[in-house]
Amino acid sequence: MPRCQEMRAHIKELVSQALGYLKRDGELTFETEPVPEVERTRSREHGDYACNIAMVLARGLGMKPRDLAAKIRDRLPDSKRIEKVEIAGPGFLNFFASSHHLRMVVRDILRDADDYGRSPAGSREDVLLEYVSANPTGPLHVGHGRGAAHGASLSAILAAAGHTVHREYYVNDYGRQMDILAVSVWMRYLELAGERVVFPANGYRGDYIYDIAREVRSRHGDDLRHNGPDVTDGLPPDTGDDGDPEVFIDALIKRARELLGESGYEACFRAALETMVDDIRGDLDEFGVTFDRWFSERSLERSGALNRALQRLRDGGWLYEKDGATWFRATDLGDDKDRVVVRDNGRSTYFASDVAYLLDKFERCPGTSLYILGADHHGYVPRLKAAARGLGVDPERLEVQLVQFAVLYRGSERVQMSTRSGSFVTLRELREEVGKDAARYFYVMRSHDQHLDFDLELAKSRASENPVYYIQYAHARIQSVFRKLGETAHRYNPALGETAMERLDSDHEQELLRAVGRYPEVIESAAERRSPHMLAHYLHELAALFHAWYNNSHFLVEDDELRNARLNLINATGQVLRNGLALIGVSAPEEM
RNA sequence: GCGCCCGUAGCUCAGUUGGAUAGAGUGUCGGCCUCCGAAGCCGAAGGUCGCAGGUUCGAAUCCUGCCGGGCGCGCCA
Numbered sequence: 001m002p003r004c005q006e007m008r009a010h011i012k013e014l015v016s017q018a019l020g021y022l023k024r025d026g027e028l029t030f031e032t033e034p035v036p037e038v039e040r041t042r043s044r045e046h047g048d049y050a051c052n053i054a055m056v057l058a059r060g061l062g063m064k065p066r067d068l069a070a071k072i073r074d075r076l077p078d079s080k081r082i083e084k085v086e087i088a089g090p091g092f093l094n095f096f097a098s099s100h101h102l103r104m105v106v107r108d109i110l111r112d113a114d115d116y117g118r119s120p121a122g123s124r125e126d127v128l129l130e131y132v133s134a135n136p137t138g139p140l141h142v143g144h145g146r147g148a149a150h151g152a153s154l155s156a157i158l159a160a161a162g163h164t165v166h167r168e169y170y171v172n173d174y175g176r177q178m179d180i181l182a183v184s185v186w187m188r189y190l191e192l193a194g195e196r197v198v199f200p201a202n203g204y205r206g207d208y209i210y211d212i213a214r215e216v217r218s219r220h221g222d223d224l225r226h227n228g229p230d231v232t233d234g235l236p237p238d239t240g241d242d243g244d245p246e247v248f249i250d251a252l253i254k255r256a257r258e259l260l261g262e263s264g265y266e267a268c269f270r271a272a273l274e275t276m277v278d279d280i281r282g283d284l285d286e287f288g289v290t291f292d293r294w295f296s297e298r299s300l301e302r303s304g305a306l307n308r309a310l311q312r313l314r315d316g317g318w319l320y321e322k323d324g325a326t327w328f329r330a331t332d333l334g335d336d337k338d339r340v341v342v343r344d345n346g347r348s349t350y351f352a353s354d355v356a357y358l359l360d361k362f363e364r365c366p367g368t369s370l371y372i373l374g375a376d377h378h379g380y381v382p383r384l385k386a387a388a389r390g391l392g393v394d395p396e397r398l399e400v401q402l403v404q405f406a407v408l409y410r411g412s413e414r415v416q417m418s419t420r421s422g423s424f425v426t427l428r429e430l431r432e433e434v435g436k437d438a439a440r441y442f443y444v445m446r447s448h449d450q451h452l453d454f455d456l457e458l459a460k461s462r463a464s465e466n467p468v469y470y471i472q473y474a475h476a477r478i479q480s481v482f483r484k485l486g487e488t489a490h491r492y493n494p495a496l497g498e499t500a501m502e503r504l505d506s507d508h509e510q511e512l513l514r515a516v517g518r519y520p521e522v523i524e525s526a527a528e529r530r531s532p533h534m535l536a537h538y539l540h541e542l543a544a545l546f547h548a549w550y551n552n553s554h555f556l557v558e559d560d561e562l563r564n565a566r567l568n569l570i571n572a573t574g575q576v577l578r579n580g581l582a583l584i585g586v587s588a589p590e591e592m
Numbered sequence: 593g594c595g596c597c598c599g600u601a602g603c604u605c606a607g608u609u610g611g612a613u614a615g616a617g618u619g620u621c622g623g624c625c626u627c628c629g630a631a632g633c634c635g636a637a638g639g640u641c642g643c644a645g646g647u648u649c650g651a652a653u654c655c656u657g658c659c660g661g662g663c664g665c666g667c668c669a
Contacts, residue, residue, distance in 0.1 A: 040608065042615090052611065055649070065649075089612040090649065135669060177669050246668095325667055336595075340667045350669055378596050379664040402597075404662085412603090446605065449597065451662075453604060458618090462631055465618065473631055484628045525608060537606060541616080551624085551633040592631070 008038045008521075010081060011049055011095055018075040019053075027071065028061060038095075040518065044507075047086065047094035048514065054091040065091025102510075103501035105517040109572040110494060117520045117579055119162030125367035128166040129155050132284065135172045136276035137181045138206055140283055140427040143374065146406045146452060148427070149443035149585070151372045152289040153532035154401075156583040161527035166365055167291045170357060173273050174297040175350055179253045180204065181276070182269040186224065186256055188213035189268070195228040200252055201238050201245040208279070216271045224267065226259050283428050287436060288585040300356045306348060309356035309391070310341060318390040328355075333386035355387045362393050370530070371400045375449075378402050401530055406443065406452040415456070434459040440585040441468040444532040467540050468586065471577065474543035476592045478574040481555055482567075488556065490563065494571070497564030504565050508549035512569060515542050516576045523583075532584060539580045546573050 015036040022028040036053040054069035061068065069087045076085060081104075083096040109116045131151025134144045151167070159165045172178070184203040188210050191197060199205070216224065235251045237243035257265050277294070284290065300306045310326075313319050318329045324344035328351075331338050341352040361369045373380065381400050388395040408415035408430075431439055438459040445467060446452045464470045485492060504513065519538070526534040555566045578588040 039611090042608090042612075046612070050611085055611080059649070092612070137669090172669065175669050323667085327667095336665075343667045345667085347667090349667065375597070376663060381596080404597075450605075451598075455604085458604095464630095464632065466631085467617075469631060470617095473629085477629060477632085481628050488628095521608085529609080533606085534608080537616080544616085547632055548634085550628080551630090554628065556628050592629090 007081065007097070007101065008049065010079065011038045011051065012036045014076050014079060014082075015051055015053055015072065015093070017077055018072045021075045022071060030057070030060075040521065041094065044511070044514075046088060046092070047084075047096040049095040049097070051093040051095070052091070054093065058091065069093050097514075099502045099505075102504075102513045102517065103498065105513060106501060106568050106572045107498055109516060109575050110568065113575060114579060116575060117523050118160045119520075119524075121159070121162060122164050123162035124164075126164045126166065126365045127158050127368045127370055128168065128361050128365035129158075129370045129372060130168045130170055130361075131155075131372040132280075132289070133170040133172070134280065135177055136273055136280060137177050137204060138276070139208065140280055141425045142406060142408060142427055142430050142454075145287070145427040145430060145439065146443045147372055147374060147403050148284060148287060148289045149440050150401075150403050150448055150532060152287075153440070153444050153535075153584045154372070154530055156585070157523060157532055157535060158527050158530075160523050160583055163367075163527065166293070168293045168295050168361075169291045170295050170297065171277060172297050172350075173277075174301070174353060176250075176253075178269065178273065180249055181209075181272045182265065183249070183253050183256050184209050185212045185216060185272045186260070186268045189216050189224060190226070190228070190231065192217055193222060193225045195225065195231070197228045197231055198238070200249050201243075202249045208275075212272055212275045215275065216268060219271070220267055224260060224264050230259065231255060287427065287431060288440065295357065297353050297357070300353050300360070301348070305360050306352060306356040309359045310348075310352065312359065312392070313341070313355070313390050316390055316392060328387070328390065330383055330386040330390075333389040335382045335386040339383055339386075351383065351387075354384065355391070358384065358387055358398070359391050359393075362388075362391070362397065368397050368399050371398070373400060373402055375402045375404045399530075401448060403448045404451045406454045409453055409455045409457075411455065411457045437472070437586045438466070438468045441471075441536060444584055445536040447531060447533050467536075469592075470547075471539050471543040471581065472586070472589055473592060474546045475574055475577045475581070475588045476590065477550060478546070478570045478577075479590045481570060485556060485567070490556070490560075492567050492571075493560070493564045494568055496561060497566075497568035500561035500565040501568070503562045504569060506549075506553070508545070508552055509566075509569065512542075512545045512549055512573060515545050516569075516572050519576045519580065522580075535580055535584060539577060539584075542573065542577060542580075546570070 012035075015038075019028070019034060019036075023030065034053060034057055036051050038049050038051050041047055041050045054072060055065045058065040058068050066087055069091045073085050073087060073093060081098050081101040083098040085096070086094045088094050112118075129151055132140070132144055132148045134140055140148070155165050155167050180202065181204055183200070184205075187197055187199055187203060191199070192210070192213055203209075232252075235255060236247050238245055238248040256268075260268070281294070310319070313328060318333070319341065320327050320329060325340045326342035328339045328341050339351050340349050341355070342348050358369070371384070384398060384400065385395045388398045434442075434456060442454050442459050443452070458466055459468070460466075462469055464473075482492065504510070522535055522538045526532060555563065555570060557563045557566075574588075581588045
C-alpha cells in the first residue's frame, strides 16, 4: 500500500478516534457515525492534508466550526507522522507531515522502484476497454490517434491502480463498407490486369487499394479476371444526372459476387481485410498501443452470439415485427426512437452486432464495460444504454467516454484535414513527423472532453515550451548528475542518505518531497476520473519543481550526508518520472 | 426543432467531484551561465470564471433561464 494512501487513512483514523472520545465523554452526540474526509491541501502554508469535518458537523451540532475544530484537535492522538495540526480558515484542520513521514516516502519509492504507485493487481474491479475500433477500410488518421492514445494511457493507468484490464479492438468486418472495400480492390485488380473499367464514385480511392490489388494478383494471377463489359454492363448509372453512386455500388457488389463466386469474392474480401487489419495493428504497435483481443464482428454471427443476444431481447419482450423488419423497442428503455435489428432483407444491422458484442463483453467481464468513442458518436449512447437494459444488465456497468476531436496546427496555421487534398492525415505520418513520444503526450495532455489544438511545430520543438521535452529533460538531467558523480571520488550511498533526509529542509526540497509522495494519489485519481491528462499535468509539475531546485542549488556537494540525501531525492524523482511517463507511453531518455 | 459537449488571463488549458488569496504553460517586458546539461531558472504585468437568478457556512464547480461555439438525430458503418 502506497504510503500516502496510508497517510490519508491514518489521518481519518486519528480524527475518528478524536470524535469517538468526544462522544464517549458526552461532549458531542451524533445520530450517525460521521466519516471524515481528508484531502491534499493546495498550498504549503495549509500543511499537507486538510480535514473539513468540523465545518460539516458544526451546523447539526449548533457549534461554530472553528470551536468544534479546536475540540477535535485537542483530542487527536499523537502520531510520529504528524508534525503539527492547525486550525485555519473557516474551520479546516490542517495536518503537517513530519520529516519522519517524508523520509519514509523516499525510502518507499527507492524500494518499490518500478512498482511505486502501483496498487496490487486485481485489487479493484475488472474493466473492459474498447477503443479505436476504426473500420478496417483505410489507414488510421490523426483523429483515431487521440482515441488510441487515450485508450492506451487510460488502460495502463487503470491497471496501475489495481484494476484487471481487458483491452479490445472491435473489427467491423461484416458490413457494407467492407463489401465496398472488397469491390474497390477487385476493380483495381481488373485495371492492373488491363481491363477497361471505370472506378466507382463511392469506391475507396487510396493508393493502398492498388497495393492490395497487386497482392491479390500475385497470389491469384488472372483467376479473378473478367471482361470489362461483363462487369459493368446492365448496371444502373453511377454518376451523371440520373446516376446514384449508392445504388450503383450495391449493384456492383452483387455483380462481383455473381461473377467471382463465393471463393473468388472471399479472396478479394480477405485480402482487403487482412491487409488493412495488419496495417492498423502495425501502426498501433509502433505507437505503443496494444490490445489483448481483436474482436471480429463476423465472429458474432458464426458463434451464434448474435442470435443469442436477439433471443434474449425477444424473451424480454423487447422485439416486434413491422414493415418486414425486426425492431428493438428502445423508446421504452430511454432511447428516442426504436431501432431495427434485422432488416427487411433478412440481414442484421450494425446495431444488432453491437448488442451481441455488448452482451458478450458483459458475460466475459464481471465489472465495467468502457467504450471510448469519438465525440461524433455521442448520439449512440442512449441506444447502447437501452440495449443493456433490454439485455437485463445493469446499465451502470456500461460506461461511455467521449473523446473530442483534435485539430492540427502548424504554428498558428490550421492544417486542413482533407483526404482529397493530400495534406497529411494519417497517424503514421503524424508519428513520422513529431515522433511517438510527442504524439502520445500531446494527445492526452488535455482533458478528453475538451477539443485539442495539436501544434505540430510545438510538438517538434526541443525547448521548454514543449512539455514533452521539458519532462524528458528533467529525467535526462537526473541521469546526467549520476554520470557526473561517477567521475568524482564519491560513490552514491542511499543508506547514508536515508539517515540524513531531515537535511532536505529547503523550500525546493520540501516541495519536491511532497510532490513525489503525491504520485500514487495522482494515479488513483486519474483512474477514478478516467482522466490521463491529470497524470500528464502532474509530470510537468514534477519536472518544474526539479528544474527549479536544480538551478537553485548544487547536488554534488562535499558533505557526504547532504549529498547522499539529495541524491536519494533526485533518484526518487527520476523513478517517479519514469513510472509516470511509462503509463502514458512516453520514453524516459538517459540522455538527450 | 430535440438531445449531448464546451465557454476560466491576449492565446492554449488546469482547477483534486462544493472549500481557504482562481493556477500553469505560452506570449510581452526585465534579469541569471568561471559552477552537476541555459533543451534550464528567477521576477513583473495580465481575471466581471459567457450573462442573470437560485441552492448554503461556502459556488469556476450543483439547479433554472438566456447568449455564444461544436457535434449528433438512417432498415449507413
